[in-house]
Amino acid sequence: MSDLATMKCEACQADAPKVSDAELAELIRMIPDWAVEVRDGIMQLERVYKFKNFKLAMEFTNKLADLAEAEFHHPGILTEWGKVTVTWWSHSIKGLHRNDFIMAAKTDQLLG
Numbered sequence: 001m002s003d004l005a006t007m008k009c010e011a012c013q014a015d016a017p018k019v020s021d022a023e024l025a026e027l028i029r030m031i032p033d034w035a036v037e038v039r040d041g042i043m044q045l046e047r048v049y050k051f052k053n054f055k056l057a058m059e060f061t062n063k064l065a066d067l068a069e070a071e072f073h074h075p076g077i078l079t080e081w082g083k084v085t086v087t088w089w090s091h092s093i094k095g096l097h098r099n100d101f102i103m104a105a106k107t108d109q110l111l112g
C-alpha cells in the first residue's frame with residue numbers, strides 16, 4: 001500500500017492549492033483502483049467497492065464515516081445493495097487536494 005495511507009490530512013483552507021497536473025499524474029499512480037472524474041467542472045476521485053450484500057456494504061460505509069470524522073475530510077458516498085461508490089474531492093477548493101489522495105488510500109485500507 002502506498003505511504004499515502006500513513007499521511008494525515010491538513011485542514012481544508014479555501015486558499016489551499018489544487019494538485020498540479022504533474023502531482024495528479026504522480027498521485028493517481030499510487031491509488032491505481034481509483035478513477036479521476038470531472039463533474040460540474042470539479043475534478044474528483046471515484047471508486048466502486050463491491051460487496052456480497054447490503055449489510056456488508058453498510059458496514060463498510062460506517063467504517064468510512066468514522067474515518068472521515070477522524071480526519072475531518074468527508075467523501076461522497078452512494079451505498080447500494082452489494083456496492084458502495086466513494087467520491088473524494090475538496091469542497092473548499094472545488095477540486096482535488098493532496099488530502100483527497102490520502103483519504104482514497106486510507107479508504108482502500110478499510111477493506112482489511
Ligand SMILES: C[C@H](O)[C@H](O)[C@H]1CNC2=NC(N)=NC(=O)C2=N1
Binds near residue numbers: 072073074075090093
Ligand atoms: C466547514 C468545512 O465543511 C470543513 O472545514 C470541512 C469538512 N469536510 C470536508 N470534506 C471535504 N471533502 N472537503 C472540504 O472542504 C471539507 N471541509
